[in-house]
Amino acid sequence: MKKHNYSAGPCILPQEVFEKSAQAILNFNNSGLSILEISHRSKDFVAVMDEARALALELLGLEGKGYQALFLHGGASLEFLMIPYNLMKVEGKAAYLDTGTWANSAIKEAKHFGETVVVASSKAENYNHIPKGYVVPSDADYFHCTSNNTIFGTQMKEFPSLEIPMVCDMSSDIFSRTLDFSKFDLIYAGAQKNMGPAGTTLVVVKEEILGKSGRNIPNMLDYVQHIEKESMYNTPAVFPVYASLLTLQWLKNLGGIAAIEKVNEAKANLLYTEIDRNPLFKGAAVAEFRSNMNATFLLNDETHAPIFDKLWKEAGISGLPGHRSVGGYRASMYNALPLESVQVLVDVMKELESKI
């Protein structure tokens, strides 16, 4: 039976990425060797890394604007500490917007390095919205925000205009919507949502903001070192980088971010319309801040859960249970999830209504 994978991440990727990457494990570029056994310094893999870095910048519209793209180890969680290490001055401070669990983890890690000002938080309302009207101190070394909050299903629809560097964790919505990415000085994203499988992290950084923290940075945590070594400071995660390249190529062939944004809007509209229409359900996040990537919703009457769970499982849906912090359901609709899968879920929600 066809599966409809709503997993929050790692998550569905394009079918052609599965097919091409499985083939590369058996025979990469007709070399007679597996992509798992080739040197990262081989011509074929250097070409993969170079293309992946260039394509990331191209898709974001950041070519020739002073940015470098890196595919690093460690997940977004390693960036939580690399960012203050590289950007927070020794006696300086940083400003953070607290919009969810991951923003909070980034804040905790920054506190190991110095003064960390939380400009606003929606924690008291279980992160069901994005704070507004906050003031970012103009003497902070940088401002950090999280564009999409996977767990709570909220998404920043606008970003402040600042004189200080703006850093954004886009792990769960990068490459999903058009933005003026040149507003940001550092963007990072764990691969395992819209970019590829788990195991690599994209960092896009404006070079001019680096080298100013005055800290004694270990080489492996120093963005300058990674840039100098063209994202090969040490052996990169070869297969995750390759599968990420395949995913970025798929996106480019579709028409890039502008094209996928329309699909993502259609999927989100379809599902949110049903959540709002169907008397059995309610959305978890404040409507104005609803994420187009992760729709969080609840049954108005929890006793309907067993029958709803049975229905969606029978329809081939997986990965729908909500995170324990919110409960209910979470439909993650990343780039590779087809509109058809959302229709299947909406049909199940209607079917539940007809049965109650």
Add this chain to the structure above:
Amino acid sequence: MKKHNYSAGPCILPQEVFEKSAQAILNFNNSGLSILEISHRSKDFVAVMDEARALALELLGLEGKGYQALFLHGGASLEFLMIPYNLMKVEGKAAYLDTGTWANSAIKEAKHFGETVVVASSKAENYNHIPKGYVVPSDADYFHCTSNNTIFGTQMKEFPSLEIPMVCDMSSDIFSRTLDFSKFDLIYAGAQKNMGPAGTTLVVVKEEILGKSGRNIPNMLDYVQHIEKESMYNTPAVFPVYASLLTLQWLKNLGGIAAIEKVNEAKANLLYTEIDRNPLFKGAAVAEFRSNMNATFLLNDETHAPIFDKLWKEAGISGLPGHRSVGGYRASMYNALPLESVQVLVDVMKELESKI
């Protein structure tokens, strides 16, 4: 044509690892989903991580001896800094044995954290041997060594007995030879030699040595955090961990480290015997310290290189050129390289002799 892959890493893995991992990308455990799209919190992947951790300890003979196995991000290069962060006291010091490029990188990273005593170095002789007779200061917080030096083709045949914690980078020979692994308090290894594809790093640590550095350790760099979260502090590199598990299962089925050690000795004996016998070649490393994993050798007359290079390429050999620091040739004979491939190389060396 059959390929004989002598790549120094990433390197050859067992054929069944390629086949099973390619299959898992198309359909993992008959779930109808790819291993690239499942949650790392899914029951199926938690089972992979648990088995990989347990099997690593089992193969090393360290079960029930107070050790924890972790599959982390970042490569050995991240361990270069995690080790001093976790083990070097704030006003303490660490002792390092300098046996090659990677040992040297570990030393450079440790210097960011405090006093780093180099107890001995073979750098002046281009790392062609392992120093002997060095003294490890008994007041150091730990002693760090590198069991096998991939670039120079040397291998530590004995290890000191110390009262302080002993840390060993076994990236290029872990799981290749029997050792009393309980002599070590922390063992680490990038996966991409004998354990799996690039993208994950095994850390085996004796829990009792942790929590004593007095440092303010960022969570993501804190071994205690990774142990508490059962190697899932953040999303692990799902596919590299899975392929590593397949490789460890292959090794167990072969009979474990003792069984592969015999194969590795046979391969090394075959090649070194030819290097010593054949008047056209000479070994690069001092014989006593020759590595069973990476054999470095040179032509006595460089003008024979074009014909030798032609011959081994025609025989289906790849990855044989030496590292630029040594020149000549390097035959990396990791666990998955069959004896047959070494015979092909030896035959080519004999053929060269017959043609000169």
